[in-house]
Amino acid sequence: MRWVRTTNHKDIGTLYLLFSLLMFLVGGAMAMVIRLELFEPGMQFVDPHFFNSMTTMHALIMVFGAVMPAFVGLANWLVPMMIGAPDMALPRLNNWSFWILPFGFTMLLSTLFMDGGAPAAGWTMYPPLVLQTEDAFPFLIFTVHILGLSSIMGAINIVATILNMRAPGMSLMKMPLFVWTWFITAYLLIAVMPVFAGAVTMLLTDQFFGTSFFDAAGGGDPVLFQHIFWFFGHPEVYIMILPAFGIISAIVPTFARKPLFGYSSMVYASASIAFLSFIVWAHHMFTVGMPVTGELFFMYATMLIAVPTGVKVFNWVSTMWKGAMTFETPMLFALGFIIMFTIGGFSGLMLAITPVDFQYHDTYFVVAHFHYVLVTGAIFSIMAAAYYWLPKWTGNMYDERLGKWHFWLSTIFVNVLFFPQHFLGLAGMPRRIPDYSVQFADWNMVSSLGGFAFGLTQFLFCYIVYKAIKGGEKATDRVWEGATGLEFEQLPSPPPYHSFTEAPEVK
Numbered sequence: 001m002r003w004v005r006t007t008n009h010k011d012i013g014t015l016y017l018l019f020s021l022l023m024f025l026v027g028g029a030m031a032m033v034i035r036l037e038l039f040e041p042g043m044q045f046v047d048p049h050f051f052n053s054m055t056t057m058h059a060l061i062m063v064f065g066a067v068m069p070a071f072v073g074l075a076n077w078l079v080p081m082m083i084g085a086p087d088m089a090l091p092r093l094n095n096w097s098f099w100i101l102p103f104g105f106t107m108l109l110s111t112l113f114m115d116g117g118a119p120a121a122g123w124t125m126y127p128p129l130v131l132q133t134e135d136a137f138p139f140l141i142f143t144v145h146i147l148g149l150s151s152i153m154g155a156i157n158i159v160a161t162i163l164n165m166r167a168p169g170m171s172l173m174k175m176p177l178f179v180w181t182w183f184i185t186a187y188l189l190i191a192v193m194p195v196f197a198g199a200v201t202m203l204l205t206d207q208f209f210g211t212s213f214f215d216a217a218g219g220g221d222p223v224l225f226q227h228i229f230w231f232f233g234h235p236e237v238y239i240m241i242l243p244a245f246g247i248i249s250a251i252v253p254t255f256a257r258k259p260l261f262g263y264s265s266m267v268y269a270s271a272s273i274a275f276l277s278f279i280v281w282a283h284h285m286f287t288v289g290m291p292v293t294g295e296l297f298f299m300y301a302t303m304l305i306a307v308p309t310g311v312k313v314f315n316w317v318s319t320m321w322k323g324a325m326t327f328e329t330p331m332l333f334a335l336g337f338i339i340m341f342t343i344g345g346f347s348g349l350m351l352a353i354t355p356v357d358f359q360y361h362d363t364y365f366v367v368a369h370f371h372y373v374l375v376t377g378a379i380f381s382i383m384a385a386a387y388y389w390l391p392k393w394t395g396n397m398y399d400e401r402l403g404k405w406h407f408w409l410s411t412i413f414v415n416v417l418f419f420p421q422h423f424l425g426l427a428g429m430p431r432r433i434p435d436y437s438v439q440f441a442d443w444n445m446v447s448s449l450g451g452f453a454f455g456l457t458q459f460l461f462c463y464i465v466y467k468a469i470k471g472g473e474k475a476t477d478r479v480w481e482g483a484t485g486l487e488f489e490q491l492p493s494p495p496p497y498h499s500f501t502e503a504p505e506v507k
Contacts, residue, residue, distance in 0.1 A: 004099070007091030009076045014393075015098050016073025017386075021462070023065030023105065024379075028455050030058040035417075035451035037434050038444050051434035052120035057108070059123030063240065064147045065105050067374065070382045071243040072097075072154050075182045077393065079158060082176045084167025089160035097153040104146035111136035122432060124229055125200065127214040127222050131207050138208075141200045148193040155186035155193075162186075173264065180267050181246030184274045188235045188242075191278075196232040199225060223288050230281035238277045240374060241341075242270060244381030245312055248334050251388050252316050254480050255331035256323030262315040269308035276305045286357045295354045302352035306345065313342055328480070329403030333384035336411050337377060344372030347422065362432075365425025371418045383410075383461065390468050391475035398468040406464060409457040416450030 033054045037045050088094045111118040116134030162183050205211040212218025214225045253260045282298045316338055347369040351357050390398050420443040429440045
């Protein structure tokens with residue numbers, strides 16, 4: 001019962017992280033169903049509707065159930081400690097933010113057992129296809145509302161904590177970058193989640209209340225939904241990667257044993273990325289028939305995001321330059337993030353070019369691109385964070401040898417899984433299909449083998465975390481010996497005072 005009632009930020013952070021790990025395994029199991037069906041041409045294991053249900057559920061669970069709760073869990077654990085606060089500003093709200101998540105995902109997963117099956121319209125929920133999902137439809141909409149409510153409350157809590165509870169002397173430009181990136185991410189969440197809620201509510205009224213927002217027969221426009229959805233959807237991508245930038249900015253200086261290069265430029269780059277994320281949404285829609293002027297604007301705006309992102313990569317590399325580098329597991333995952341996230345960035349630049357996107361659109365090239373950003377980006381950063389802070393959380397060191405095994409196996413197999421999908425996409429294989437032409441068979445088989453191996457490797461991660469929680473070698477006060485820039489050592493000293501009567505009031 002202590003876990004149910006707790007308002008302690010560390011307990012709630014742990015609950016978020018454990019829930020995220022469970023959803024990661026559930027969503028991963030759905031991905032295995034997808035890769036099993038795509039192992040060879042023809043229909044082998046599941047029917048097309050169930051296959052499309054798996055693609056929808058896999059995406060929703062990984063985005064809203066695995067990646068976002070993991071980052072919120074890290075924020076719960078670390079933000080108060082990094083800014084010298086005793087807890088989050090709104091502890092009871094924090095508890096509620098977490099506990100509505102399991103109910104939301106229970107409702108989403110229950111659609112698998114309903115007449116008509118789980119939603120099969122993709123995580124983007126485009127009309128008119130999504131309106132054909134029968135009994136599951138209202139459950140899908142209500143789930144989105146619950147998850148959005150959780151995200152908004154968590155974001156308000158983080159903003160309130162950072163603005164009101166910093167230690168004396170800690171100005172905004174002295175905050176660790178993880179705090180900065182979450183501060184910016186929280187504002188993104190507050191701005192875009194209501195947009196998403198509005199879009200799915202309009203879908204709901206189209207289905208049950210006779211409106212025609214997106215129904216062409218009633219004078220509506222299905223493309224309008226795409227505009228509203230992607231106005232939410234593209235900032236959402238950066239909601240899932242900005243906290244990762246903060247994690248990498250904490251880990252790289254530690255193992256390079258140098259202060260972070262270009263702190264202020266990293267802050268401004270993060271803010272620039274957040275701002276630009278609001279004006280690039282229609283690069284997801286180049287094929288809807290927008291005017292050339294619109295295509296050009298969204299193409300150039302999308303390319304512009306590469307500049308602040310490039311600043312970040314340059315600063316991480318500069319931090320490592322001539323540093324006294326060591327390669328413990330967190331640093332390996334951070335390096336894997338930098339290299340493979342950059343690959344995802346380059347393929348994103350390719351997708352930004354409008355005439356080229358006409359060929360790439362809705363092919364496996366897009367799937368390869370966003371998985372390089374979200375798996376080798378967001379998820380690798382979460383694993384780096386877990387290894388980096390696990391000794392602080394548990395008091396025990398994880399098994400370094402097994403951690404390195406986990407990194408190398410994950411890195412090899414994630415590339416075997418997703419890199420061939422670039423070739424499939426360039427050759428013209430469309431996404432979200434259970435059957436395909438025989439010309440795509442070889443690379444699909446390679447990709448599926450990589451997927452099965454990558455999925456199995458994550459059980460090693462579960463074992464390493466379990467082993468560290470249960471016991472093992474005790475972590476020292478200074479876990480990463482000889483490191484500089486450890487985040488908890490960035491707290492400023494209290495301002496000097498000359499007598500007891502001048503001491504700052506402790507609230």
